[in-house]
Amino acid sequence: MAKIVGRVWKYGDDVNTDVIFPGKYTYTVTDPAEMARIAMEDLDADFAKNVQPDDIVVAGKNFGCGSSREQAAFCLKYAGVGAVVARSFSRLYFRNCINAGLPALTLPESADIFVAGERIEIDLSAGTIQCQAGLFHFPPLPEAVIGIFNDGGLIPHTRKALGIDS
Amino acid sequence: MGKTFAEKVLGQKAGKNVVPGEIVEVKPDIAMSHDNTAAISKTFKEIGVAKIDDPNRHVIVLDHCVPAANEKFAQNHKDIRAFVAEQGIPNFFDIDRGICHQVLPEEGFALPGYLMVGSDSHSTTYGAFGALATGIGRSEMAVIFATGKIWLRVPETMKIIVKGRLPKWISSKDVMLKIMGDLSADGGLYKSVWFTGPAIAEMSVSSRMVLTNMAVEFGAKNGYMEPDDQTLAFLKGRARAPFTVVTSDPDAELESVHEFDVSDLEPLVACPHSVDNVKPVSAVKGTRIDQVFFGSCTNARIEDFEIVAGVMKGKRVHPSCRMVVIPASRQVFLEALAKGYIQILGEAGATIVNSGCGPCMGNHEGILAPGERVLSTSNRNFKGRFGCKDSEIYLCSPLTAAASALTGEISDFREHL
Ligand code: SF4
Numbered sequence: 026m027a028k029i030v031g032r033v034w035k036y037g038d039d040v041n042t043d044v045i046f047p048g049k050y051t052y053t054v055t056d057p058a059e060m061a062r063i064a065m066e067d068l069d070a071d072f073a074k075n076v077q078p079d080d081i082v083v084a085g086k087n088f089g090c091g092s093s094r095e096q097a098a099f100c101l102k103y104a105g106v107g108a109v110v111a112r113s114f115s116r117l118y119f120r121n122c123i124n125a126g127l128p129a130l131t132l133p134e135s136a137d138i139f140v141a142g143e144r145i146e147i148d149l150s151a152g153t154i155q156c157q158a159g160l161f162h163f164p165p166l167p168e169a170v171i172g173i174f175n176d177g178g179l180i181p182h183t184r185k186a187l188g189i190d191s
Numbered sequence: 192m193g194k195t196f197a198e199k200v201l202g203q204k205a206g207k208n209v210v211p212g213e214i215v216e217v218k219p220d221i222a223m224s225h226d227n228t229a230a231i232s233k234t235f236k237e238i239g240v241a242k243i244d245d246p247n248r249h250v251i252v253l254d255h256c257v258p259a260a261n262e263k264f265a266q267n268h269k270d271i272r273a274f275v276a277e278q279g280i281p282n283f284f285d286i287d288r289g290i291c292h293q294v295l296p297e298e299g300f301a302l303p304g305y306l307m308v309g310s311d312s313h314s315t316t317y318g319a320f321g322a323l324a325t326g327i328g329r330s331e332m333a334v335i336f337a338t339g340k341i342w343l344r345v346p347e348t349m350k351i352i353v354k355g356r357l358p359k360w361i362s363s364k365d366v367m368l369k370i371m372g373d374l375s376a377d378g379g380l381y382k383s384v385w386f387t388g389p390a391i392a393e394m395s396v397s398s399r400m401v402l403t404n405m406a407v408e409f410g411a412k413n414g415y416m417e418p419d420d421q422t423l424a425f426l427k428g429r430a431r432a433p434f435t436v437v438t439s440d441p442d443a444e445l446e447s448v449h450e451f452d453v454s455d456l457e458p459l460v461a462c463p464h465s466v467d468n469v470k471p472v473s474a475v476k477g478t479r480i481d482q483v484f485f486g487s488c489t490n491a492r493i494e495d496f497e498i499v500a501g502v503m504k505g506k507r508v509h510p511s512c513r514m515v516v517i518p519a520s521r522q523v524f525l526e527a528l529a530k531g532y533i534q535i536l537g538e539a540g541a542t543i544v545n546s547g548c549g550p551c552m553g554n555h556e557g558i559l560a561p562g563e564r565v566l567s568t569s570n571r572n573f574k575g576r577f578g579c580k581d582s583e584i585y586l587c588s589p590l591t592a593a594a595s596a597l598t599g600e601i602s603d604f605r606e607h608l
């Protein structure tokens with residue numbers, strides 16, 4: 026797995042799915058580019074305008090709490106986000122990230138150690154994050170889900186498992 | 192060492208002995224999806240399987256924007272009806288039936304010992320009937336359509352014992368707000384939460400559903416109660432299939448045990464913008480409100496109508512405030528009609544609309560304008576949830592909502608009864 030180098034977008038605790046991808050869009054916005062444009066709309070109006078490929082969203086505890094809506098994971102992926110690092114994730118958000126093929130990394134020190142805007146480097150295979158505050162280790166993803174992640178998400182993984190894609 | 196409820200249900204499905212933390216691949220008994228079925232069906236087609244694995248496993252309920260508010264929602268519903276017909280899915284409920292989390296129990300799909308998943312976070316509701324029930328994402332539902340299977344992590348169990356006797360007029364909503372205020376919005380993260388104790392035993396089945404419905408609001412994977420005589424009476428003549436009650440062994444390992452004594456519980460309110468920002472009503476009373484929403488899968492059942500109608504009989508919604516009422520299902524609506532509750536609310540000046548989610552996730556029927564404030568019986572007060580990010584949402588019990596609709600400000604019903 027590759028390295029991800031990007032700038033930090035820093036947020037607090039309990040960032041919920043409604044501010045990442047507002048409920049009012051769940052049945053009306055489906056185009057990936059449009060989804061990327063409304064990512065984080067009710068949390069940070071500057072995010073969608075300024076986010077660059079491989080930028081990294083860091084947050085405190087319980088990131089992605091609330092709805093099961095997976096657009097809240099996909100919209101960050103479509104916006105180019107390389108990874109999400111949080112002290113903890115809501116279980117549905119974590120699942121949705123895996124299913125979207127977006128790295129969701131749990132780091133107990135997050136988000137205190139990060140400075141907004143700093144450039145950090147994540148090494149997925151080594152399980153490390155290098156930032157100004159030092160080198161930090163995150164626990165590996167559960168083995169049973171790594172296969173899904175490596176295949177690029179749940180749908181390509183399922184196609185492969187069913188022998189539709191080899 | 193005994194096994195917990197979650198270990199037993201997932202172990203049976205996986206066909207082996209399982210322990211918390213383990214990931215298993217299982218086939219759920221029931222898989223629920225709603226208006227998001229159109230998007231799910233598109234993903235299902237991307238997988239490249241022509242026919243769904245088992246049509247009988249799926250229950251589809253149109254509820255999130257019913258009847259359709261505009262062309263996009265209408266197309267969405269049309270696509271779902273076409274998918275249902277094409278795949279021969281027997282358990283389909285159209286726009287006239289109600290909110291999924293109310294409809295599945297009413298229709299006898301929520302059963303003890305069942306493994307139930309829904310592409311909606313409040314699918315935890317079915318745990319009130321002794322099912323292991325949890326929310327999943329859309330892609331995961333598409334894969335269940337294709338293969339019948341999903342991976343799930345075996346959760347640790349958190350036991351919440353609710354002791355004491357609830358004071359008159361204090362409801363299970365107040366109990367749940369108390370639990371979440373104390374344990375915080377991630378207090379139950381990833382856990383299987385077992386609600387038990389004398390105060391739960393005394394609650395009606397409908398009141399118990401409030402606790403399991405909101406279990407996801409403090410991060411739980413599932414919330415459940417062990418079925419008792421009340422549960423079995425509810426299921427009698429209603430259950431769609433035979434079932435076996437599953438309960439935790441007395442010596443099963445629990446991750447934590449929390450006790451709450453509710454004997455002196457006050458009416459509570461969750462303030463913006465998080466469900467654990469809980470305050471006693473006395474601390475926020477007098478706060479002006481523009482709208483009261485009496486609806487949602489949390490608190491719009493017949494027992495709630497009885498309470499609200501009782502308070503509002505012969506009175507008027509305050510002229511500076513609107514009141515939107517949405518019965519949780521058509522069955523609830525018809526019963527409320529027969530019992531005269533709809534008449535009372537209509538005469539009081541409430542706006543009564545079709546059973547469904549309404550404004551609860553910002554789709555239609557009571558969206559707020561910037562600067563407005565709603566007091567709601569629903570379960571989630573995140574910023575923007577009622578369709579406008581510059582508005583405020585307070586959550587409360589039906590009784591607090593009714594008393595406040597009459598005064599146009601958050602009110603302590605104990606001063607008005
Ligand atoms: S009523 Fe609200 S919380 Fe319940 S299913 Fe509908 S949108 Fe979700």
